[in-house]
Amino acid sequence: MSSESQLLIPLHVSYIKALGDNKDDLAYHMTTHLRMNAIYWGLTALCIMGHKEALDRQETIDFVMSCWDEDAGAFGAHPDHDAHILSTLSAIQILVTHDALDMIDVPRVAKYILSLQQPSGVFAGDSFGETDTRFIYCAVNALSLLGHLSDLDVEKTVSYIRRCKNFDGGFGARIGAESHAAQVFVCVAALAILDKLDEVDQQTLSWWLAERQLPNGGLNGRPEKLEDVCYSFWVLSSLSILNKISWIDSEKLTSFILSAQESENGGIADRPGDMPDVFHTHFGVAGLSLLGYPGLADLDPVYCMPADLIVSKGLRKSWKALERRTE
Amino acid sequence: MHGVKRVGQSKEALGAKKQREQAKIKDYLALTDDLLSRKKDKDWSKEAFDLTTRLLQVNPEFYTIWNYRRSIMLNGLFPPSSPEEINSLLASELSMTTAALKAHPKVYWIWNHRQWCLENVPEGPGQDGADFHGWRKANWDRELYVVEKMLDADARNFLAWNYRRYVLASMPIQRPKVSELTYTTRKIETNFSNFSAWHQRSKVYTSLWDSGSLDPIKCQEEEFELVRNAMYTDPNDQSVWMYHRWLVGSGKLYITVGALRQLNSTAL
Ligand SMILES: [Zn+2]
Numbered sequence: 001m002s003s004e005s006q007l008l009i010p011l012h013v014s015y016i017k018a019l020g021d022n023k024d025d026l027a028y029h030m031t032t033h034l035r036m037n038a039i040y041w042g043l044t045a046l047c048i049m050g051h052k053e054a055l056d057r058q059e060t061i062d063f064v065m066s067c068w069d070e071d072a073g074a075f076g077a078h079p080d081h082d083a084h085i086l087s088t089l090s091a092i093q094i095l096v097t098h099d100a101l102d103m104i105d106v107p108r109v110a111k112y113i114l115s116l117q118q119p120s121g122v123f124a125g126d127s128f129g130e131t132d133t134r135f136i137y138c139a140v141n142a143l144s145l146l147g148h149l150s151d152l153d154v155e156k157t158v159s160y161i162r163r164c165k166n167f168d169g170g171f172g173a174r175i176g177a178e179s180h181a182a183q184v185f186v187c188v189a190a191l192a193i194l195d196k197l198d199e200v201d202q203q204t205l206s207w208w209l210a211e212r213q214l215p216n217g218g219l220n221g222r223p224e225k226l227e228d229v230c231y232s233f234w235v236l237s238s239l240s241i242l243n244k245i246s247w248i249d250s251e252k253l254t255s256f257i258l259s260a261q262e263s264e265n266g267g268i269a270d271r272p273g274d275m276p277d278v279f280h281t282h283f284g285v286a287g288l289s290l291l292g293y294p295g296l297a298d299l300d301p302v303y304c305m306p307a308d309l310i311v312s313k314g315l316r317k318s319w320k321a322l323e324r325r326t327e
Numbered sequence: 328m329h330g331v332k333r334v335g336q337s338k339e340a341l342g343a344k345k346q347r348e349q350a351k352i353k354d355y356l357a358l359t360d361d362l363l364s365r366k367k368d369k370d371w372s373k374e375a376f377d378l379t380t381r382l383l384q385v386n387p388e389f390y391t392i393w394n395y396r397r398s399i400m401l402n403g404l405f406p407p408s409s410p411e412e413i414n415s416l417l418a419s420e421l422s423m424t425t426a427a428l429k430a431h432p433k434v435y436w437i438w439n440h441r442q443w444c445l446e447n448v449p450e451g452p453g454q455d456g457a458d459f460h461g462w463r464k465a466n467w468d469r470e471l472y473v474v475e476k477m478l479d480a481d482a483r484n485f486l487a488w489n490y491r492r493y494v495l496a497s498m499p500i501q502r503p504k505v506s507e508l509t510y511t512t513r514k515i516e517t518n519f520s521n522f523s524a525w526h527q528r529s530k531v532y533t534s535l536w537d538s539g540s541l542d543p544i545k546c547q548e549e550e551f552e553l554v555r556n557a558m559y560t561d562p563n564d565q566s567v568w569m570y571h572r573w574l575v576g577s578g579k580l581y582i583t584v585g586a587l588r589q590l591n592s593t594a595l
Pocket of ligand 1: 228329
């Protein structure tokens with residue numbers, strides 16, 4: 001297997017560009033339920049690699065708008081798919097990245113998101129009512145980008161997150177659920193957006209997060225599990241928000257992410273030797289940005305979007321990444 | 328994608344694979360288009376319902392089709408049905424998704440769909456008494472059995488653990504909480520590094536101590552014994568150390584509370 005020591009930017013750019021050309025591939029059609037997210041992952045990775053132009057702006061915006069669900073007042077993952085908070089957040093992130101929020105009825109989308117909050121404070125993913133701390137993050141992030149955070153009952157929202165906190169400092173998907181790196185990220189990032197990081201037991205959580213690193217440099221999502229590029233990002237972004245990246249070995253993590261690259265056709269996989277996909281490509285590149293990898297643009301770990309955009313919207317929080325290296 | 332090994336395939340092999348897939352893609356897209364347009368037309372027929380079964384067997388991630396399937400039940404199949412018929416429809420729904428779950432244990436939509444089915448099981452067959460909860464009880468008991476099977480296959484599947492907690496909390500006839508201690512003991516003894524089971528145990532103990540059902544000090548002594556065994560078996564395992572950390576921390580808490588209570592009672 002390849003043990004690359006460089007980020008293969010041109011290959012990854014062409015890999016992402018080619019994703020839309022796979023229409024003769026069954027897998028392409030079987031993953032329409034993730035298309036909106038996939039475009040957000042691809043676009044964000046391209047921005048971080050300095051190749052935003054690789055996906056046509058107008059085509060992208062047209063696709064996003066074709067997923068509008070008029071009955072619900074939000075976005076589905078693909079034309080004629082039902083609105084869901086996951087695809088709605090991705091749609092908003094794409095539109096913000098392309099400075100095209102004026103395409104949508106912002107108050108209506110904000111209303112849809114707020115309608116998903118349950119009496120306990122948690123958010124449902126859609127009208128069928130699955131609840132998860134992930135959806136709290138989607139709601140808080142989206143409302144913040146839409147400039148409608150002031151419509152949210154912050155205490156009610158925070159109180160649910162508080163009840164998901166475990167003895168190890170981490171957070172789970174629901175009350176009583178085991179701590180899990182992805183759920184830690186969504187809770188910590190949501191609290192950061194709400195300026196409520198004092199809810200986090202920072203010492204204990206940072207210890208738990210740092211314990212995720214394995215001897216091969218990769219990070220897992222829970223104790224005694226395998227390392228993975230996406231979990232590496234969730235742990236790393238949480239540490240960045242808590243200003244504690246120095247608690248892990250960043251050099252080893254950098255080599256782990258680089259070793260998960262596919263060196264023929266581009267893309268990053270969950271771990272070395274596996275099939276790449278746009279999800280891990282995005283989280284791999286995003287992680288390398290936080291690790292100060294040379295030549296990349298800054299990523300905002302709270303919103304998981306290009307940092308300059310978040311600064312220009314006046315939304316930057318006090319996270320800290322490693323300083324960008326020059327070579 | 329997780330854990331899918333990269334296989335070096337020649338251009339010819341890839342080309343042949345794509346060729347074979349063309350017919351499948353055509354069928355899949357035709358079925359998708361048919362269902363999405365039926366959905367737009369609010370087609371709540373049994374025929375449409377059966378088509379959703381076909382599509383979901385191919386692609387259980389297609390959340391819009393799960394939504395459509397539930398809409399068909401709510402708007403088309405339930406209204407003319409007796410409670411008995413609704414109960415058997417939901418029971419067959421649960422059986423169908425058991426097979427899907429075995430093949431796709433980490434697909435959120437399948438777990439959600441089961442939860443929705445459970446919550447829609449009607450009361451009955453009787454009007455009152457034990458019979459009133461008969462159908463609900465039978466379905467929820469079976470659900471616990473299914474989730475245990477899922478946890479036998481993958482003891483760390485967090486979707487299954489989340490679902491288990493949901494089932495336990497919402498059963499029409501609650502099981503005694505201590506039985507969950509027995510369950511986690513069994514899981515831990517099978518594999519000491521199952522942190523999911525240790526975590527569950529910490530939650531069960533906390534709730535039993537808070538409610539006064541068990542004496543924390545006595546439990547902690549026994550618990551340290553279990554932890555020592557686990558550490559002896561595998562001293563490098565993080566799960567046990569984390570649980571130990573919790574146990575020590577909780578011990579302090581309850582010892583303090585206990586000491587205060589004692590102090591109070593002597594003062595009185
Ligand atoms: Zn992953």
